[in-house]
Amino acid sequence: MGYQFDFGASAQYLGLLLRGTAVTLLLTAVASVFGLVLAVAGAAATGSKYSWLRGLIATYVELIRNTPFIVQMFFIFFGLPSLGLRFAALPAAALAMTINLAAYAIEILRAGLEAIPAGQSEAGRSLGLRPSMIFGLLVLPQAVAVVYPALVGQVTITMLESAVVSQIAVVDLTHVADFIQSRNFRSFETYLIITLIYLTLAVLLRRVLVLAGRRFFSGQGR
Amino acid sequence: MNDFTLWDITRNLLLAVPWTLLLSAIAFAGGGLVGVLLLLAGVGGSRWLGRIVDLYVELFQGTPLLMQLFLVYFGLPMLGIDVSAWLAATVCLTLYSSAFLAAIWRGCVAAIPQGQWDGSASLGLHHIQQLRLVIFPQALRIAIPPTVGFLVQLVKSTALASIVGYHELTKTAQILSNATFQPFVIYGLAALAYFVICYPLTAWSRALERWLTTVAR
Numbered sequence: 001m002g003y004q005f006d007f008g009a010s011a012q013y014l015g016l017l018l019r020g021t022a023v024t025l026l027l028t029a030v031a032s033v034f035g036l037v038l039a040v041a042g043a044a045a046t047g048s049k050y051s052w053l054r055g056l057i058a059t060y061v062e063l064i065r066n067t068p069f070i071v072q073m074f075f076i077f078f079g080l081p082s083l084g085l086r087f088a089a090l091p092a093a094a095l096a097m098t099i100n101l102a103a104y105a106i107e108i109l110r111a112g113l114e115a116i117p118a119g120q121s122e123a124g125r126s127l128g129l130r131p132s133m134i135f136g137l138l139v140l141p142q143a144v145a146v147v148y149p150a151l152v153g154q155v156t157i158t159m160l161e162s163a164v165v166s167q168i169a170v171v172d173l174t175h176v177a178d179f180i181q182s183r184n185f186r187s188f189e190t191y192l193i194i195t196l197i198y199l200t201l202a203v204l205l206r207r208v209l210v211l212a213g214r215r216f217f218s219g220q221g222r
Numbered sequence: 223m224n225d226f227t228l229w230d231i232t233r234n235l236l237l238a239v240p241w242t243l244l245l246s247a248i249a250f251a252g253g254g255l256v257g258v259l260l261l262l263a264g265v266g267g268s269r270w271l272g273r274i275v276d277l278y279v280e281l282f283q284g285t286p287l288l289m290q291l292f293l294v295y296f297g298l299p300m301l302g303i304d305v306s307a308w309l310a311a312t313v314c315l316t317l318y319s320s321a322f323l324a325a326i327w328r329g330c331v332a333a334i335p336q337g338q339w340d341g342s343a344s345l346g347l348h349h350i351q352q353l354r355l356v357i358f359p360q361a362l363r364i365a366i367p368p369t370v371g372f373l374v375q376l377v378k379s380t381a382l383a384s385i386v387g388y389h390e391l392t393k394t395a396q397i398l399s400n401a402t403f404q405p406f407v408i409y410g411l412a413a414l415a416y417f418v419i420c421y422p423l424t425a426w427s428r429a430l431e432r433w434l435t436t437v438a439r
Binding site for chain 2: 063
């Protein structure tokens with residue numbers, strides 16, 4: 001085929017690669033923390049007695065889950081400024097990822113909450129615990145323990161999908177790849193290296209989170 | 223400057239919808255075909271083939287689809303193949319969906335209780351017959367809801383083809399937005415179009431799942 005591979009042409013950009021990796025991981029961390037907090041509130045609200053609140057949550061979840069992430073991000077970054085809501089690229093990306101992750105996590109957490117037997121909250125009530133304590137101390141920790149693997153999967157997917165934020169000029173790992181290949185004209189090698197970095201990050205992220213979960217949830221759930 | 227009415231925008235977006243649907247359909251059909259081959263390789267009994275299928279799935283599920291697209295788009299020319307955005311998107315999404323479908327279907331085969339294998343073995347069936355007569359018919363039933371569910375993911379994934387310049391819904395929305403300076407309306411309508419395509423599939427998948435649980439009882 002007459003093509004000489006040249007992976008060395010990317011080596012001089014190590015600093016940039018590290019910065020891109022840091023931005024990708026930072027976005028993932030921010031989206032995970034805020035997205036999961038939102039999701040806990042959302043999942044709790046699906047059990048609410050107010051039907052308008054349940055409807056609101058259900059609409060939000062379905063709207064996000066049935067549209068592409070890139071369109072959601074474009075809507076936030078390009079569309080919302082016409083309402084006077086102007087975001088810089090990095091906050092816009094973080095917001096889009098948070099909103100996206102929260103919708104999926106609500107579905108996951110709701111399945112977890114449904115898996116916890118009613119006897120648990122009945123036991124809490126018979127001990128005189130307030131409803132908020134029953135949810136926060138009894139039901140939620142068990143539900144999270146049950147669906148923890150699915151949550152880890154969703155966080156990993158969010159990290160991989162964040163490659164798209166390069167399209168609104170966030171300098172993440174993918175954006176760094178675009179920059180490097182525009183300098184060294186070695187597009188295939190550059191994208192291959194970046195792909196392998198993503199793969200490594202995904203494997204490590206999953207492993208770290210699973211280990212953390214094992215420590216955190218030992219003796220709970222299954 | 224220019225007078226794009228709401229109808230002009232809607233019409234142009236609607237004209238792009240068939241391209242999104244076509245790309246999804248080709249990727250689903252091609253991915254299904256490759257996925258079946260991967261499934262057969264995975265459950266054929268050879269440990270080595272099983273490992274290779276696992277690795278294939280891991281590679282596609284552990285890397286961003288955008289990177290896979292870039293690799294195909296920039297990689298195939300190195301093999302002397304002239305790639306259009308259309309070819310790159312089709313090849314890439316086909317491989318991508320084959321990995322996900324293979325993973326889903328392997329999971330369904332694994333969900334068939336061991337007793338089914340033992341029972342069919344005691345009837346004197348060999349491995350291929352066990353799969354064909356006992357395991358696959360049962361696995362097929364539980365495979366339908368998650369397969370329809372994946373179709374939703376696939377339709378959404380085709381939006382990334384816009385980045386390599388394939389003119390589907392998202393790319394058309396970008397072009398319209400640049401021409402009319404009405405991103406709020408345009409991306410809103412584009413999202414709505416995706417929703418109209420995907421939501422019925424989501425609802426269908428959920429209904430199938432409910433049907434399965436009632437049948438199983």
